[in-house]
Amino acid sequence: MASVIPVILILAIVLGLMACGYLFVPKGLHQTTIRTAIMLTLASCYLMWMVTYMAQLHPLISES
Template identity: 60%
Template sequence: MSGYNLIWVFIAGIIASAAGYVLTPKGNNQTVIRTIIIMTIACCYMSWAITYLAQLHPLIFPKKTGLRPHLE
């Protein structure tokens, strides 16, 4: 686990967003469809990145409670 995964997934998200932008079918709702595709990818990336960073650098570390002292 490293911080470089954030960069690689960000680049993959940019590529997916560009592909969605280019491959959107023409029509009355083309702008709406493009917006939905790009916003979905951006929100999924942000959710994943926040969860990943929270696990990579936790703010609160677990403490031993002494429930099983024979195993400590």
């Protein structure tokens, strides 16, 4: 039986990657744009993965 633990574990990993992306982007003209792109990409990928994973755990149409 699958659980929600992987969702929380992957969220922690994604938040860690976001923090690294925020802290380690080199200073420059496009620093804010690069930070925003990294964070939006990670958030979008996480949300897509989470929705797909949760849909497999609790499908809308169940076969009897």
